[in-house]
Amino acid sequence: xxxxxxxxxxxSAKKVRRPLPWPFAAPKGFGLAALPLAFLLxxxxxxxxxxxxxSFFTARSFVIEPxxxxxxxxxxxxxxxxxxxxxxxxxxxxxxxxxxxxxxFPVAYYLVYRARTNVILYLVLLSWFSSYLVRVYAWRTILGxxxxxxxxxxxxxxxxxxxxxxxFSPFASVITLIHIMLPFALLILVxxxxxxxxxxxxxxxxLGASGPAVLYKVILPMTYKGIVGSFMFSFILAAxxxxxxxLLGGREGVTSGLLIANQFRSSGNWPLGSAMAxxxxxxxxIVYIVFVQILRLAxxxxxxxxxx
Amino acid sequence: xxxGRNDVGVQKARTADLLEDIMLDRxxxxxxxAAIAAGATLGAWVPQARAEVxxxxxxxxxxxxxxxxxxxxxxKQHNMGVRxxxxxxxxxxxxxxxxxxxxxxxxxxxxxxYNAIYKELEVLKPVDVSNVPNYNKDDIYPPFYQGDMWYWxxxxxxxxxAWGLDTIVVNPExxxxxxxxxxxxxxxxxxxxxxxxxxxxxVWPQIAKVTGYGxxxxxxTKDELADCFEKLKPYRDQTKVFASSNGDVISLxxxxxxxxxxxxxxxxxxxxxxxxxxxxxxxxxEGGAVWADxxxxxxxxxxxESAYAYVNQALEPEVxxxxxxxxxxxxxxxxxxxxxDETTRALFDYDNFDEQFKKMKIYGQPxxxxxxYATYDDWLQVWADFRQGF
Numbered sequence: 001x002x003x004x005x006x007x008x009x010x011x012s013a014k015k016v017r018r019p020l021p022w023p024f025a026a027p028k029g030f031g032l033a034a035l036p037l038a039f040l041l042x043x044x045x046x047x048x049x050x051x052x053x054x055s056f057f058t059a060r061s062f063v064i065e066p067x068x069x070x071x072x073x074x075x076x077x078x079x080x081x082x083x084x085x086x087x088x089x090x091x092x093x094x095x096x097x098x099x100x101x102x103x104x105f106p107v108a109y110y111l112v113y114r115a116r117t118n119v120i121l122y123l124v125l126l127s128w129f130s131s132y133l134v135r136v137y138a139w140r141t142i143l144g145x146x147x148x149x150x151x152x153x154x155x156x157x158x159x160x161x162x163x164x165x166x167x168f169s170p171f172a173s174v175i176t177l178i179h180i181m182l183p184f185a186l187l188i189l190v191x192x193x194x195x196x197x198x199x200x201x202x203x204x205x206x207l208g209a210s211g212p213a214v215l216y217k218v219i220l221p222m223t224y225k226g227i228v229g230s231f232m233f234s235f236i237l238a239a240x241x242x243x244x245x246x247l248l249g250g251r252e253g254v255t256s257g258l259l260i261a262n263q264f265r266s267s268g269n270w271p272l273g274s275a276m277a278x279x280x281x282x283x284x285x286i287v288y289i290v291f292v293q294i295l296r297l298a299x300x301x302x303x304x305x306x307x308x
Numbered sequence: 309x310x311x312g313r314n315d316v317g318v319q320k321a322r323t324a325d326l327l328e329d330i331m332l333d334r335x336x337x338x339x340x341x342a343a344i345a346a347g348a349t350l351g352a353w354v355p356q357a358r359a360e361v362x363x364x365x366x367x368x369x370x371x372x373x374x375x376x377x378x379x380x381x382x383x384k385q386h387n388m389g390v391r392x393x394x395x396x397x398x399x400x401x402x403x404x405x406x407x408x409x410x411x412x413x414x415x416x417x418x419x420x421x422y423n424a425i426y427k428e429l430e431v432l433k434p435v436d437v438s439n440v441p442n443y444n445k446d447d448i449y450p451p452f453y454q455g456d457m458w459y460w461x462x463x464x465x466x467x468x469x470a471w472g473l474d475t476i477v478v479n480p481e482x483x484x485x486x487x488x489x490x491x492x493x494x495x496x497x498x499x500x501x502x503x504x505x506x507x508x509x510x511v512w513p514q515i516a517k518v519t520g521y522g523x524x525x526x527x528x529t530k531d532e533l534a535d536c537f538e539k540l541k542p543y544r545d546q547t548k549v550f551a552s553s554n555g556d557v558i559s560l561x562x563x564x565x566x567x568x569x570x571x572x573x574x575x576x577x578x579x580x581x582x583x584x585x586x587x588x589x590x591x592x593x594e595g596g597a598v599w600a601d602x603x604x605x606x607x608x609x610x611x612x613e614s615a616y617a618y619v620n621q622a623l624e625p626e627v628x629x630x631x632x633x634x635x636x637x638x639x640x641x642x643x644x645x646x647x648x649d650e651t652t653r654a655l656f657d658y659d660n661f662d663e664q665f666k667k668m669k670i671y672g673q674p675x676x677x678x679x680x681y682a683t684y685d686d687w688l689q690v691w692a693d694f695r696q697g698f
Contacts, residue, residue, distance in 0.1 A: 061428055061676035062406050081693040088696075137559070146564050164500065167565070168549045246506075247556070251547050254696050262692070265399040266508070267685045268406075268676075 055274035062268030072275035082259060082276065086283060089255035091170065093239025094287070096177040100185040100234040101227060103178070108189035109219075113198060121190070124183050132180065136247050139176040143167040143248075168250030176244050181234040188233060192226020193219070220300040227300075231291060236284055256280050361386045361617040366610075368393045368401050368416040372635040373470060373601065378627045379618070388614055398422055398509075405431045405606040413606045415615040418466060419509055420600045421526070421673030423457045427465070428676065433605040435464040439616035442623035442641075443467050451665055452640040457672070458602050466602035469622050472637040472655075473574045473668075474510035475596035477557070479587045482567035489593040490518045493568060494542050501567035502546040503560055504695075505553075510597035512687060513671040514571045515540055517594045526674040526681075533682040537690045543570065550695050561587050571597055574655075575636030598668045 055072055058065045076082055111121055127135065142148045143166045150162040166172060196219055204214045220227070242257030256276060263273030295301045365388060367374065374392035383390060395401050401416045406429055418426060426432050437443055445453055452458075458466040478487045484497045493502055505511055516525035519539040521532060528536060548566055551557045554573040560566045561576065562583040569576070574589040574596065581587075603619045605612060621627060625643035632639050633652040639645065645658040657664045674684045 061425055062402060063429070079689075081689065081696055084696050085692070140559075140563070144563050144565060246550070246552055250549050251544065251695060252697065253550070254692060259692055262688055265397065265403075267688055268399075268402065269685060 051274045052278060054271050055278055057271040059269045059271050064270055072272045073279070075272065076275055076279050082256060082279075085254050085259050086256040086280060088170070088245065088249075088252060089239045089241075089257060089280075090283060090287065092173055092177060092241070092245060092249075092255065093235040095170075095174045096181055096238035097185075097231045097235035099174070099178050100181045101189070101231050104182055104186035104189055104230070105227075107186055108193050111190055112193040112196075113201070121186075124186055127179065128183060132243075135180060136176055136244055139172065139179065140167065140248060143172050143175075168248065168253075170249060170252065172248040172250075173245045173253060176248055177238040177241065180244070181238055184237070185230040185234050188230040189223065189226050192223040192229070196222045216300070221302045224295065224300060224302050228288075228292060228295070232288055235287060239284065239287075240280070361614050362388050363611055363614060364389045364391060365614045365618060366391050366393075366412055366414045367618070368395050368404065368413055370395055370417060370601065373417065373631065375618070375622055375627065375631065377634075378630045379621050382621055386614075386617070388617075390618075402426075405608055410606075410608050412608050412610055414609045414611045415603055415618055416606055417601045418604055420457050420598075420602075420670045421509065423460075423465070424672060425676055426604070427460070431607050432465045433607055433609060433612070435467060435605060436616070437464050439613075440467060440620045440623070442620050447623075447642055448640055449642060449661055449665075451670070452600070455670070457600065457670060466604035467619050467623070468600050468602040468640055469619070469628075470631060470635070470637045471598060471600040471640065471670075473589075473591075473596040473598060474505075474507075474514075474571050475574050476568060476570065476590040476592055477561070477572050477574070477576045477587050478568045478590055479561055479564075479566070479580075479585065481586065482564065484567075487568060487590050487592075490514075490570075492592075493546060493570065498568055499546050500548050502543070502548060503557060503566040503569045504543075504547055504550050505557055505569060505572045506550050507553075507571075508687070508691065509673075510599055511571045512674075512691070513669075514594075514597050518543075522594070526672050528674070528682050529680070530682045530686060533686060533690055537694050540694065544694060544697065558583075561585055573636075578636060595667055595669075598670045600670055 054064065056068050056070065058067050058069060058071065107120065107124070111118070115121075130138075140147070144150065145162045145164065145167065147167070149166060150159075153159045154162065200218055200222070201214050204218045209217060239255075240257050242255045242261060245253035245255050246258060247253075257280075260273050260276045260280070263269045263276060267273075292301070367390060369375075369392060371394045374390070374394070376390055376392060379390075393400075395417070398419050401413075401418065402422075402425075404411050404413050405416070410431075443453075452468040452471070454464070455468065458464065458468050476487060476490070476493070480486075482501065485492065485495050487493065492498075513522070513525050516522050516528070516536060519536045521528055521536050524532065549560065551560060551569070551572075554576065557566075557569050557572045558576055558579045561569075561580045562585050564585075577587045577589055603622065605615050609615055622631075623641055625641050625647055628639040628641045628644035629647035629652070631637065632644065632648060632655070636652075636655065638656045639648075639658075645653050674687045675681055676684050
C-alpha cells in the first residue's frame, strides 16, 4: 500500500468544503427545525412584536390611532383594580403550579421506575377527552351547596348545614385548575425523569446514598429543567385563565385575563389590552426568576450541585 | 368480418374506446387542472351580478334568532342558502365588520345602544325601506317604527324585529321574602344568595335606575358614575356570584346556589321549570330593562337583495309568532299576537301595548369617547372594580 505524501494531504484538504462563516452557515439538521421555526416566527414572534408596538398607541372606538405615547402603561400602573386582578391570577397560578408539580412528581416516579404498563398514565390523560367547560361545571356539581361533598358530609352528620365556602371561592378555582393542569405537569415530568437512568439511582445507592438522598442529590437536580418547565407551564396557563375563576371563583373571581379580554372585545381598546398583556407577561417573568432562585437556594439547581 | 353493433366483440371494443375516451393525456390533464384551479380561485374575485333574491346569505345573529327553521320553505322556494354564525356578544359582530380585516357579512343584528358606535364607525348601509314592505307604520308597534336607535338623519339604518325584558328573577322558596322592588334584594334573608349577570347592556341601566340615575343614563359624569357605584355597594355585599351568561344563571338557580338574580332574561323561570325548580320573574316598581335587536346590512354585505328579503321575511306575522315562542321574546308586529299560543302571548300585555310600553325605556350605551361624560371604558372599569370589591 502506497504511503500518502504531504502533497496528497494538501490536495485532499483542498477538496474538503469549508463551512460558511456565521450567519450564512446553518447548523447541521437545521432543515428539520426550519418549518416549525418559521411558523413560530411568523405566527408568534411577529404578532407579539406588532402587539408590543400597538401597546404604545391609542384607540378611539375600535380604531387604533398610531400616536406614540406611554399613557397605557401609566394608566395600568395606577389602576388598583388591575393589580388586584393580577394578584388574584398570580395566586391561582402559583398554587395551581405548586400542587400540580408536587402531586404529579411521585406519579411520574412511579411511571418511570416502577410501573410495568402505562395504564396509570392513560388514566390521567383520560381527562383530556372531556371538554374544559364540562370539567369546570363538573366541579361545580361536586363542590356545590347541594353537591357531592356537601351531601356526603350532611348525610354522615359531620356538618349540619352545607359548607358555603367550598364553591365560589379561590379554593374552587385552584382545585379545578389543578385538575386541568395536572396531566400537562405530569407529562413534562415523566419526559424529564426518563432521562435519569435507573442505573444512576442504583449507583447512588451503591455509594451509600439513602432514599431521600437519591431524590435530593440525583433525581431533583437532574430533572431540574423538567420541574421548572412543568411549574411554569402550569403557572402561565392557570394565572392567565379567566374562565374558571369567573365560573367558580365567586365575586372575587376577576383576573387580569378578564380585564384584557374586555379591552379587546368590549372596549375595542387594543392598545390598552396589549399593554395589560405585556405587564402581565412581565409579572410572569418575575415569577420565573423568583422560582429559579428558590430552587438554587434549595440547592436543587444543577449548576449549584455540580460546581458548588 | 365486420361484427354487428350488438355483438359481444363490439361491446368489448366500445368499452375499451370509452375507457380511452375518459383517460386523459398529460396535456389534457394539465389544461383540465389549470381550468379547475382557475375556476376555484378566480371565481371568488369575479363580481357577482345578483339582482334577484337567492344564492348564499352570510348572516350573524344570536342563538335562536337565525330564522333558519322559520324561513326554510321560503328559502327553498328562492333557492337561497343561509350560512349563519352565532354571536355570543355584540363584539363578535363588531370584530367582523370593523377595520382593515373586515369580512363579508350580508346581514347581522345589533342590540340597542350599538347604533351610536356603528354610526361612528360608518359600518352601516342605509336601509331602503321600500325593499322591506312588512316594515310599515300600520303593522309595526310605534316604539319600533323609526325609533332613534334605528333611524336618524332622515335615514333608516336598521330594522328592529325582536325585543324583550330583563328583570329580577327570584326563587320564592329559597328567598323566604317577597321581592317587589330592588330594595327588597337588600333584606338580610337574601345575604349571600344574590347573583349579578355580567351583561352591561341591561344591567348597567338597571344599576343607574336603582341608584337614582335612571333619567340621566347613559350620560353620567365621572363623579356621578363613582357615586352610582358607591350606592350600589350594599348590593355587592348581598352577592354570591357574578354569572357569565343567562345559561349560567339558569344553572345556578337549578342547583340551588342562588335565590335571586339582579337583572336577567325574564324567561329564566320557563327554563328552570324544565329542571323542576320554581322561579318567578318580578317586575319591580323601578321597572324592567328593555332590550331590542335590529337587523342591519353591514358595509361588507354583498348579497343585498337577499338580505332585504330575509329581513322582510323576519317581519312576517307567522315568523314573528314562531320566533317569540321558540326564543321567548316579544314581537314588533301588530299582526303577530293573534297568531301566538296563550303562553307566548302572555309574555306581554299586547292588548294595552302603548300604555304598558310607556313605563319602559330603551336605553342606549355610555359614549365611547367623551370629555363631558363617563365613557363606556370608564363604566367597564368601575364595573370590574365593583366586582372585585373596590
